[in-house]
Amino acid sequence: MTVATLTKYKALNAKIKEMEAEAEALKNEIISEMNINEEKRVGQYTIAYKAIERSDVDKKALESEYPEIYNEVKKTIVYNRLTVR
Numbered sequence: 001m002t003v004a005t006l007t008k009y010k011a012l013n014a015k016i017k018e019m020e021a022e023a024e025a026l027k028n029e030i031i032s033e034m035n036i037n038e039e040k041r042v043g044q045y046t047i048a049y050k051a052i053e054r055s056d057v058d059k060k061a062l063e064s065e066y067p068e069i070y071n072e073v074k075k076t077i078v079y080n081r082l083t084v085r
Contacts, residue, residue, distance in 0.1 A: 006084055 034040065034049040041047075063070040 010084055 030047065031049060034047065036049060036051050039046065039048045
C-alpha cells in the first residue's frame with residue numbers, strides 16, 4: 001500500500017460521489033416528467049415509474065413492547081469497513 005494508491009482511491013471515491021449526485025439530478029428530472037404508475041417509451045428506452053409497497057417490522061416498537069421476542073428473533077450481521085481519511 002502506498003500514498004499514491006490511497007490518494008487515487010480517495011480521488012475515485014470523490015468522482016463517484018459527484019457522478020452519483022449527477023445521476024440523482026437526472027433521475028429527478030425524469031421523474032418530474034412522469035406520473036405514478038406510468039410507463040413511457042422514449043427512443044429505445046422504456047421508462048416505468050411505479051409505486052412499490054413493502055411491509056417491514058418496526059424494530060424499535062418490537063424491542064420496547066416485546067423485548068423477549070425481539071431478543072429471540074434478532075440477528076447480528078458482521079461486515080468489514082475500510083475508512084481512508
